[in-house]
Amino acid sequence: MARPSLLPFLLLLAAGPAHAAELACRFEAGTITVPAQVAGIAGDYILDTGAAQTALHETKAQAEGIVAIALTGDVSVGGMVVRAAPLKVQDLDVRTWNLPTPAAGVIGADVLRGFVVDVTYAPCRVRLSAPGRAPRFAGRALNLAWDLGRPTVEAAVSDDAHRLSGRFVIATGANAPVRLADDLAQIPGALRPDELYPEGVFLARLPQVEFGGAVGRDVGAGLMKPEGEAVGLLGGAVLAHFRLRFDFPGGKLVVQPIP
Known part of the structure; x- marks a missing residue:
C-alpha cells in the first residue's frame, strides 16, 4: 500500500486559528511601528495603546481609493486578526511627520484589548497572545x-x-x-x-x-x-x-x- 502524503494534514494544521504572534517592530522618534494590514491596506502602522480607535492615514486611504471617513475592516498584526473592526480615516500628519518611514495609520486599543500584548523596546519586539496563551512574565x-x-x-x-x-x-x-x-x-x-x-x-x-x-x-x-x-x-x-x-x-x- 502506498504511503499516505502528510501534506494535506500539515496544511490543515497551518490553517487553524493562531494563538500568538511575535514580530519585530521599530522604535523611532519615541514611537513604535509594526507591519500590519488594515482594511486590506498593508504598511507600517503606529502601535498605540493610547489611541482609542484604529485609524487609517487619510493620505494612504485616498491613495487606495477610500473616500469615506469611517468604515469597517479586518485588522491583521503578525497573523492575529480582528474581524470587522470599526475604523476611522483621519489626517495623521502631526503624528507621522518625524518618522523615517511613513506610517499608514494607527493600531489602537480597540483592536489590541482582546489580546495580551508584550512590548520590548531594545531590540524592538511585540508579541500578541490570545487570552491564556501568553508565556510567563515576571514583574x-x-x-x-x-x-x-x-x-x-x-x-x-x-x-x-x-x-x-x-x-x-x-x-x-x-x-x-x-x-x-x-x-x-x-x-x-x-x-x-x-x-x-x-x-x-x-x-x-x-x-x-x-x-x-x-x-x-x-x-x-x-x-x-x-x-x-x-x-x-x-x-x-x-x-x-x-x-x-x-x-x-x-x-x-x-x-x-x-x-
Whole structure:
C-alpha cells in the first residue's frame, strides 16, 4: 500500500486559528511601528495603546481609493486578526511627520484589548497572545482602568514644589515622554505655549516622573487638552525603560524595569 502524503494534514494544521504572534517592530522618534494590514491596506502602522480607535492615514486611504471617513475592516498584526473592526480615516500628519518611514495609520486599543500584548523596546519586539496563551512574565502588576477607550494606570510627576498623582494614559505611540492636562499644569515663562501641545515642536522639562516603582528625572514634557479623567499621558521615551505586558483581558499592566 502506498504511503499516505502528510501534506494535506500539515496544511490543515497551518490553517487553524493562531494563538500568538511575535514580530519585530521599530522604535523611532519615541514611537513604535509594526507591519500590519488594515482594511486590506498593508504598511507600517503606529502601535498605540493610547489611541482609542484604529485609524487609517487619510493620505494612504485616498491613495487606495477610500473616500469615506469611517468604515469597517479586518485588522491583521503578525497573523492575529480582528474581524470587522470599526475604523476611522483621519489626517495623521502631526503624528507621522518625524518618522523615517511613513506610517499608514494607527493600531489602537480597540483592536489590541482582546489580546495580551508584550512590548520590548531594545531590540524592538511585540508579541500578541490570545487570552491564556501568553508565556510567563515576571514583574510589578499595576491595575488597568479604561478612560474614553484608553488604558490608564496610576503614576505621579513632581517639580520642586508640587506633586501630581493620578491616572495616566499609557501610550506606546505617543512621541512625547510625558504630557499633562493643561488645567493641571503650568509652564511659566514659555514664550510659545501653543508649541507644547501635540501639534507643536517644543517640550519643557519635568524634574521627576514616578511610574512602575521607578523614578525618572529631568524628563521632557508637553501639554494636552483635558480628556476624560486622565491627568496626563506617558509615552514611549518613558515606557522604553521597561519591558511591558498589557494584559488587557486580565486588567493588568505588568512592568519589568530594565536595569
